[in-house]
Amino acid sequence: EMVTERYLLRSSKEWIARKEACSILDSILEAFANSNVKEVAELVTRNFFGPITTIIPWATNRYTETLISRVKSHFGPSKFWGFWMLGGMSGGGMGFIFDPDAKAEALEVLPGLMRTVKGEMDDALPFAMDPVVYDFEINER
Incomplete structure (x- = not known):
């Protein structure tokens, strides 16, 4: 509703952010075509912290921002490539x-970080469940 209204x-x-998101999408498609996962990661991160949160401020909160910050801090830019909000x-x-x-x-590390940040915020934010980490792989077949 908010996106449609804006x-x-x-x-x-928000209109400027939408144009930026369209430009980022073009770059994401190009990075996919070039099989450049690191660039895709950088672009989806830029899209989240730029256009998405401009158009939909509720797309993020203190839990999300704290967790991303701690993941960045723990892994550094050579290991942690990016963040995206999915579904x-x-x-x-x-x-x-x-x-x-x-x-x-x-x-190994991410589940503990997620639970720690959740524990710090249990009294401030409603959590429907404990955080879960899924392990996805590319099916080469």
């Missing part, structure tokens, strides 16, 4: 993109 009204800040907002459906060589460490 689109129909052509709200200035949810404000912490539901987050995706963290890592260097493939950091996958094992990420699978």
Whole structure:
């Protein structure tokens, strides 16, 4: 509803963000075509912290921002490549993109980071469930 309203009204800040998102999408498609996962990760991160949160401020919250900050701090830019919000907002459906060589460490560390941040905010934010980390792989067949 918020996205539709801001689109129909052509709200200035949001309209500029929409144009930026369209440009980022073109770059994402190009990065996919070039099989450049690291660039895709950088672009989806830029899209989240730029256009998406400009158009939909509720797409993020303190939990999401704190978790991303701690993941960045723990892994650094060589291992942590990017973040995207998938199918949810404000912490539901987050995706963290890592260097493939950091996958094992990420699978070990990320659940603890997520639970720690949740524990720090249990009294401030409603959590429907404990955070879960899914391990996705590309099916080469």
